[in-house]
Amino acid sequence: MIQKTPAEIVLIKKACEITRDALVYAKTLVRPGISTYDLDKSIEKFIIESGGSPACLGYEGYPAATCISVNEMVVHGIPSKDIVLKEGDIVSIDIVVAYKGYHGDAARTYPVGSVSEEKEKLMRVTKECFFKGIENLRIGDRLGKLSHAIQAHAEGNGFSVVRELCGHGIGRKMHEAPSVLNYGKETDGPVISENAVLAIEPMINAGKKEIGMLSDGWGIVTRDKKPSAHYENTVLFSRSGLEILTLEKDDEHQNR
Ligand code: MF3
Ligand code: CO
Numbered sequence: 487m488i489q490k491t492p493a494e495i496v497l498i499k500k501a502c503e504i505t506r507d508a509l510v511y512a513k514t515l516v517r518p519g520i521s522t523y524d525l526d527k528s529i530e531k532f533i534i535e536s537g538g539s540p541a542c543l544g545y546e547g548y549p550a551a552t553c554i555s556v557n558e559m560v561v562h563g564i565p566s567k568d569i570v571l572k573e574g575d576i577v578s579i580d581i582v583v584a585y586k587g588y589h590g591d592a593a594r595t596y597p598v599g600s601v602s603e604e605k606e607k608l609m610r611v612t613k614e615c616f617f618k619g620i621e622n623l624r625i626g627d628r629l630g631k632l633s634h635a636i637q638a639h640a641e642g643n644g645f646s647v648v649r650e651l652c653g654h655g656i657g658r659k660m661h662e663a664p665s666v667l668n669y670g671k672e673t674d675g676p677v678i679s680e681n682a683v684l685a686i687e688p689m690i691n692a693g694k695k696e697i698g699m700l701s702d703g704w705g706i707v708t709r710d711k712k713p714s715a716h717y718e719n720t721v722l723f724s725r726s727g728l729e730i731l732t733l734e735k736d737d738e739h740q741n742r
Contacts, residue, residue, distance in 0.1 A: 497587065505591065511529065512552075512581070516577060522570075525554055527565075540582070556571065556575050557713050559706065560697055562580075563705050573599035576608070576609060576715060578596075580716060588658060589720075604713070608713055613717045619632040624678070629667075631675075632666070633666070634671060637668060646690070646691045652687075653687040
């Protein structure tokens with residue numbers, strides 16, 4: 487596992503702060519009637535004004551600053567003027583910010599107005615999957631401990647885990663080793679090393695785990711058209727413990 491230097495960690499933390507702030511800002515824009523294109527453009531402006539740059543833009547040819555995925559779209563939704571949010575939707579916003587060559591990556595799923603009980607539960611359980619995954623996770627553990635806890639919590643609530651996509655190391659590159667799976671055995675995976683930085687991102691489906699890709703070559707959707715949620719943070723494994731670098735300051739988990 488790649489270990490970051492103190493100087494690198496400073497820059498990663500700054501990238502992560504901008505990522506977090508951009509998500510908090512995005513949340514204030516989410517309402518019925520706004521297109522995912524307008525959301526993307528506003529978030530892009532916010533990132534640039536904050537001193538960062540939107541790392542998704544141009545990444546392997548990706549055409550927008552952010553990924554915005556509505557309802558049955560799992561991830562990698564390309565923002566569009568034709569996709570207009572409406573009451574009852576859930577919208578996943580995934581943001582990667584680059585700052586002086588280092589990256590921060592986080593995602594949230596937000597409700598648009600009031601949503602069904604199933605969608606509420608899906609969003610809650612997906613976030614819980616992240617926190618169950620990191621519970622008691624420390625340097626020296628196998629990453630499978632996290633993967634297994636995420637899968638157990640999702641399936642224990644009647645939901646399913648997307649297999650084809652996963653979290654990742656992050657730093658100078660958006661995607662670094664290792665792959666951070668959201669399913670698997672506790673005894674599998676690499677050992678977590680000190681000063682590793684990982685993007686941990688459960689993608690949980692309300693129905694079955696199977697996915698497909700849209701003809702645009704990016705959008706990932708559930709095969710059964712049931713909703714999907716995404717919750718992601720960039721996390722540092724420091725000697726003093728695990729630090730969630732993209733967590734909102736007022737999050738209920740902040741001061742545990
Ligand atoms: N945030 C995504 C991830 O965690 C990356 C989006 S793909 C991109 O892997 F092309 F939009 F960058
Ligand atoms: Co990511």
